[in-house]
Amino acid sequence: MQDKAVTAKYSLAMKDSQRMSLARLHKWVPALLLGIALIYFALVLVLPLVTVLAEAFAKGVPYYFSTLLESEALKAMQLTLLMSLLVVPLNAGFGVAAAWLLGKFRFPGRGLIITLIDLPFSVSPVVAGLVFVLLFGAQGFFGPWLQSHDIKIIFALPGIWLSSLFVTLPFVARELLPLLESQGTDQEESAIMLGASGWQTFRFISLPQMKWALIHGVILCNARVMGEFGAVSVVSGHIRGQTNTLPLLVEILYNEYQFTAAFAAASVLALLALVTLVIKRIAVRHNHG
Amino acid sequence: MAIFAKRKRNVPGFRVTLSVTLFYLLLMVIIPLSGLIFKTSELTWTQLAHTLSTPRVLAACRLSVGAALAAAGVNAIFGTLLAWVLVRYKFPGRSLVDALIDLPVALPTAVAGIALTAVYSENGVIGRLVEPLGWQLAFTPVGIFIALVFVGLPFLVRTVQPVLTDLEKGLEEAAHTLGASAWQNFRYVALPQLLPAILTGSALAFGRAVGEYGSVIFIAGNVPLVSEIAPLLIISKLEQYDYSGATAIALFLLGISILVLGLINFLQTRLQRYRQNLV
Amino acid sequence: MKISLRNITKAFAKTPVLRGVSCDIDQGEFVTLLGPSGCGKTTLLRILAGLENPDQGSVLFDGFDAGQWTIQERRVGFVFQHYALFPHLSVYDNVAFGLRMRSRQQRVAESLVKKRVTELLQLVQLGEFTDRFPQQLSGGQKQRVAVARALAIEPRVLLLDEPFGALDVHVRQELRGELRKLQQQLGITCLLVTHDQDEALAMSDRIMLLNQGLIEQIGSPDHIYDNPSSIFAMNYLGAVNRLPAHLLKPEKLGTEEQIFVRAHDLELFPAVSESQQAQIQTIVPRGGFMQLDLLALGTLFSGPLRAEIPRDRWESLGLDRGHLVSWKIKAYKDFQPRTQNEPSFA
Numbered sequence: 001m002q003d004k005a006v007t008a009k010y011s012l013a014m015k016d017s018q019r020m021s022l023a024r025l026h027k028w029v030p031a032l033l034l035g036i037a038l039i040y041f042a043l044v045l046v047l048p049l050v051t052v053l054a055e056a057f058a059k060g061v062p063y064y065f066s067t068l069l070e071s072e073a074l075k076a077m078q079l080t081l082l083m084s085l086l087v088v089p090l091n092a093g094f095g096v097a098a099a100w101l102l103g104k105f106r107f108p109g110r111g112l113i114i115t116l117i118d119l120p121f122s123v124s125p126v127v128a129g130l131v132f133v134l135l136f137g138a139q140g141f142f143g144p145w146l147q148s149h150d151i152k153i154i155f156a157l158p159g160i161w162l163s164s165l166f167v168t169l170p171f172v173a174r175e176l177l178p179l180l181e182s183q184g185t186d187q188e189e190s191a192i193m194l195g196a197s198g199w200q201t202f203r204f205i206s207l208p209q210m211k212w213a214l215i216h217g218v219i220l221c222n223a224r225v226m227g228e229f230g231a232v233s234v235v236s237g238h239i240r241g242q243t244n245t246l247p248l249l250v251e252i253l254y255n256e257y258q259f260t261a262a263f264a265a266a267s268v269l270a271l272l273a274l275v276t277l278v279i280k281r282i283a284v285r286h287n288h289g
Numbered sequence: 290m291a292i293f294a295k296r297k298r299n300v301p302g303f304r305v306t307l308s309v310t311l312f313y314l315l316l317m318v319i320i321p322l323s324g325l326i327f328k329t330s331e332l333t334w335t336q337l338a339h340t341l342s343t344p345r346v347l348a349a350c351r352l353s354v355g356a357a358l359a360a361a362g363v364n365a366i367f368g369t370l371l372a373w374v375l376v377r378y379k380f381p382g383r384s385l386v387d388a389l390i391d392l393p394v395a396l397p398t399a400v401a402g403i404a405l406t407a408v409y410s411e412n413g414v415i416g417r418l419v420e421p422l423g424w425q426l427a428f429t430p431v432g433i434f435i436a437l438v439f440v441g442l443p444f445l446v447r448t449v450q451p452v453l454t455d456l457e458k459g460l461e462e463a464a465h466t467l468g469a470s471a472w473q474n475f476r477y478v479a480l481p482q483l484l485p486a487i488l489t490g491s492a493l494a495f496g497r498a499v500g501e502y503g504s505v506i507f508i509a510g511n512v513p514l515v516s517e518i519a520p521l522l523i524i525s526k527l528e529q530y531d532y533s534g535a536t537a538i539a540l541f542l543l544g545i546s547i548l549v550l551g552l553i554n555f556l557q558t559r560l561q562r563y564r565q566n567l568v
Numbered sequence: 569m570k571i572s573l574r575n576i577t578k579a580f581a582k583t584p585v586l587r588g589v590s591c592d593i594d595q596g597e598f599v600t601l602l603g604p605s606g607c608g609k610t611t612l613l614r615i616l617a618g619l620e621n622p623d624q625g626s627v628l629f630d631g632f633d634a635g636q637w638t639i640q641e642r643r644v645g646f647v648f649q650h651y652a653l654f655p656h657l658s659v660y661d662n663v664a665f666g667l668r669m670r671s672r673q674q675r676v677a678e679s680l681v682k683k684r685v686t687e688l689l690q691l692v693q694l695g696e697f698t699d700r701f702p703q704q705l706s707g708g709q710k711q712r713v714a715v716a717r718a719l720a721i722e723p724r725v726l727l728l729d730e731p732f733g734a735l736d737v738h739v740r741q742e743l744r745g746e747l748r749k750l751q752q753q754l755g756i757t758c759l760l761v762t763h764d765q766d767e768a769l770a771m772s773d774r775i776m777l778l779n780q781g782l783i784e785q786i787g788s789p790d791h792i793y794d795n796p797s798s799i800f801a802m803n804y805l806g807a808v809n810r811l812p813a814h815l816l817k818p819e820k821l822g823t824e825e826q827i828f829v830r831a832h833d834l835e836l837f838p839a840v841s842e843s844q845q846a847q848i849q850t851i852v853p854r855g856g857f858m859q860l861d862l863l864a865l866g867t868l869f870s871g872p873l874r875a876e877i878p879r880d881r882w883e884s885l886g887l888d889r890g891h892l893v894s895w896k897i898k899a900y901k902d903f904q905p906r907t908q909n910e911p912s913f914a
Binding site: 034043055098127134169201220227278 | 520
């Protein structure tokens with residue numbers, strides 16, 4: 001008697017009808033999951049992207065191009081480009097050095113350095129901007145000294161440069177570090193044993209193998225520099241034609257209800273973002289190849 | 290310094306990279322952040338507490354943190370789902386979807402901001418749909434929430450994807466032969482292994498969302514006490530030359546950043562350990 | 569060129585790894601560093617290479633203290649356990665690397681480089697593979713490239729760190745023979761680290777047996793095999809039975825003394841009543857001989873025994889598991905108790 005009860009309780013056998021309806025349900029589950037995921041994806045990501053382009057061309061193609069060729073827009077693009085050229089190489093150089101240091105060596109304080117590098121990444125961009133205002137602003141730490149020497153950092157290009165440098169500092173280092181960590185030191189030791197100097201080893205053995213991760217890090221850094229908004233907004237003073245980067249221009253145009261013009265400027269940045277994604281895809285594929 | 294001298298290092302470049310790294314970090318991270326600390330020392334505890342307890346500041350902080358939490362939560366579920374679908378299923382356009390996941394990271398925040406506003410405002414594609422129901426999405430806290438969902442999505446998908454890819458198929462197959470249903474398999478075999486990654490991704494998304502400015506500033510109503518985010522309040526105070534007030538709020542956000550950073554580091558060491566066990 | 573090690577001592581974070589190793593190695597010798605993991609053999613090799621510095625002691629090349637030189641100046645060829653080939657360079661470029669790096673300072677013409685690289689690749693039988701990349705090679709092929717690459721710089725000595733560990737059995741044996749032939753052909757001094765005693769016995773002019781940071785014994789394979797200086801040395805090169813000494817020397821009855829008998833020094837014959845008997849427990853065929861686990865049942869000695877007898881002898885005995893067999897000791901060793909730190913040389 002007890003045996004039967006126990007068996008019934010633990011029996012995994014299902015009635016045929018139950019099993020069949022479950023199977024039917026099972027067939028639809030992947031499709032359902034896929035559907036939900038793609039709807040979420042379209043809603044959250046695709047829609048905004050498409051909107052940028054739609055709104056940009058709302059007043060027609062000629063209007064689009066004339067907006068972009070206006071002097072304000074051109075100056076903004078120039079400034080954005082300039083910042084990129086001044087920031088990315090510096091952070092790339094730092095990134096290689098830091099990733100090398102942290103990836104190939106073990107020493108006390110290593111963890112602290114990693115945390116310091118991660119800090120700009122996790123801090124709000126507005127706080128990043130504020131930090132520089134507190135340092136170089138009129139009432140800041142160096143304020144009086146700067147004023148007496150007639151040097152302008154806040155509300156001028158140097159301020160934008162410094163805050164961009166701060167905010168994008170970790171990008172290249174974070175990209176390279178996992179790679180260098182996982183490579184180990186055998187190859188470098190091997191090269192040294194074969195007679196290569198330290199510099200030759202780095203140049204001919206280590207650097208070529210970092211190539212794609214470096215490219216990946218550089219374009220991410222570049223995308224962030226060109227698109228940085230929060231920190232630069234605090235630091236730049238929004239002086240039209242002088243300290244407006246492209247993202248700031250977008251904000252100004254938008255706030256003046258020049259929506260189409262704002263979206264036109266935004267579309268340039270969106271295009272840049274898409275190019276970034278394409279290059280990233282290629283870089284990732286090479287990394288795994 | 291003796292420790293740095295004694296060890297024989299065959300890999301070149303220790304001293305060079307150490308000097309460069311320390312110098313750069315000193316200049317670009319330590320000094321700027323100490324500017325903040327310096328300003329902080331001018332504040333007394335009472336001043337700090339006073340600023341942070343004014344209704345407007347409290348509302349802004351609560352909004353920033355609350356919306357970020359909610360957005361991270363939603364992304365935890367749907368981001369994981371997206372990662373699952375991308376790894377486990379083959380469908381036309383998968384490459385494209387995978388590439389576009391990084392859009393919020395590559396796209397400038399201001400562009401995202403105006404685009405999201407355009408979509409969810411009254412005349413926007415979605416806004417138009419819900420207007421008859423009396424719902425307003427843009428210019429309310431809901432709009433902020435939506436923007437933060439956009440911003441945080443890549444963090445979850447990109448953190449979960451590699452772990453999902455590395456999951457030993459064998460474990461799920463074994464569970465299957467032992468009689469587990471698909472749901473049980475997910476719930477008891479896959480999910481526990483994914484949990485550290487999901488938590489890390491959520492923490493990253495949350496950390497990013499709390500301080501987010503550009504994506505949010507256009508779609509938020511920016512009405513004090515209702516739809517004003519903490520970063521905006523910092524800027525307002527700066528414009529009024531209330532440096533102490535701005536610093537106080539900045540400290541609050543910085544504190545959250547450091548906490549989240551600590552949490553992420555902790556989770557990632559657990560994640561590392563776990564992934565090593567998988568291999 | 570003679571290599572001398574003088575009292576090499578090294579510790580890692582308070583754990584002593586090498587505790588005073590000294591020996592001389594002559595030009596053209598093939599010496600194997602043999603020992604269990606943790607005995608310090610890889611560390612010793614790396615110190616020779618210049619990849620580690622000894623805490624005390626020195627490495628001398630023809631009397632010159634190599635500690636004064638940089639790694640590059642030492643000109644030592646090193647083959648890593650996992651090859652460490654440069655994945656972004658072709659086989660040709662991998663082998664040419666050492667020559668090209670030097671050419672910046674010493675101007676070796678590219679034509680000479682080509683000649684040397686081609687020669688070396690022919691030598692390791694990879695002449696057809698010059699344009700391949702490491703990812704396209706098998707383990708054995710990668711190892712050959714690694715050897716050719718190390719030889720390209722005309723090293724003073726060739727050091728190999730468990731080079732065959734990651735390869736399967738047949739490839740391992742093939743490469744062993746080839747490496748030995750190559751080494752003899754070139755007359756180059758060679759030091760190889762391994763934990764595999766068969767490898768050491770097969771390849772070496774001399775074996776340096778290391779135990780816990782000291783040289784246990786150093787000598788030719790035959791010598792160490794026939795005249796092990798300690799229980800450790802004997803045990804390391806083959807299965808050993810520990811038996812009470814009174815089995816052969818009745819006067820030792822009552823003492824704790826032991827004698828040591830190699831597995832193949834036990835003779836087995838059909839059971840007779842007046843002899844020591846044992847029961848066959850396990851039979852493992854090992855190619856040309858049979859490995860047997862026996863349980864001795866006797867008044868003088870009872871306990872497990874390990875015997876190895878030639879296959880044809882086994883077949884003529886016609887026995888199986890559970891059967892009884894008589895056994896006799898053909899040869900044995902006994903060791904006088906000796907102090908821990910006394911190495912022995914031969």
